[in-house]
Amino acid sequence: MTITRLLARPMLATIFVAGGINALRNTEVHAAKAKKVTDKVVPVARQAVPKAPIPTDPATLVRINAGAQILAAAALATGRAPRLSATVLAASLVPTTLAGHAFWNENDPQTKNAQRLQFYKNTSVFGGLLLAAVDTEGKPGLAWRARRAAADVRREAKQVAKDARREAKLAKAHLT
Template sequence: MTITRLLARPMLATIFVAGGINAIRNTEAHAVKAKKVADRMVPLAQRAVPGAPIPTDTQTLVRINAGAQILAAAALATGRAPRLSATVLAASLVPTTLAGHPFWEESDPQAKAAQRLQFMKNTSILGGLLLAGVDTDGRPGLAWRARRAAADVRREARQVAKDARREAKLAKAQLT
């Protein structure tokens, strides 16, 4: 593991641990901000996964999001399932950003600028998480492995066909 990965993952994770703890400590305040987003996302999730036990209470959703952020951040920081944990954090960051920094709703220029800056900061963090989500630590990813396996199978099939033709020729020669 390179020093960059050794330092970058924990650094990227820290904001999610702090944010998750803050959301658990101030669930009510976060739930007020999250209500607009939750009111739109919950019906979409219920339609996407019918019958799944999707909570509708905004405070519960805030706590679930906070817990997911803390657990995924801890996993990312310690290098356990870094691609999965980065992907979970990226998925949790989108509704968090939409709920927490709706700069388009601000009328005060200073408040709008502050919210836009926070929105852009989260967008930058999202980019880092997407990079961490596809990082393979120098090891080939699944797509490469699948292409390699398919090429190996094709090569083996050609060799088996060639061997079969040679054996058939030998058998024919022995019969005549």
């Protein structure tokens, strides 16, 4: 593991541990902000996955999101399932950002600017999470492995066909 990965993952995870703990300590405040987003997203999610037990209470959703952030951040920081944990954090960051930093709804210029900066910060963190989610640590990814296996199979099939033609030619010559 490189020093960059050794330091970058825990640094990236820190904001999610702090944010998750803050959300658990101040659930009602976060739930009030989240309600605007959950009221739109939950019906769509329930329609998309009708049998899934999707809660409607914003406070419950805030707690679930906070727990997911803390667990995924801990996994990312310790290098356990880093690609999956980065993906979970990226997915959790979207509703968090939309609910918590909707600068476009602010009228006060100072508040609007502060929320815009937080929105941009989260956008930057999202980009870092996307990089972490696709980082294979120098090891080939699944798509590369699948392409390589397919090429190997094609190469082997050609060789088998060539060998079969040669053997058939030899057998024919031997019979005559």
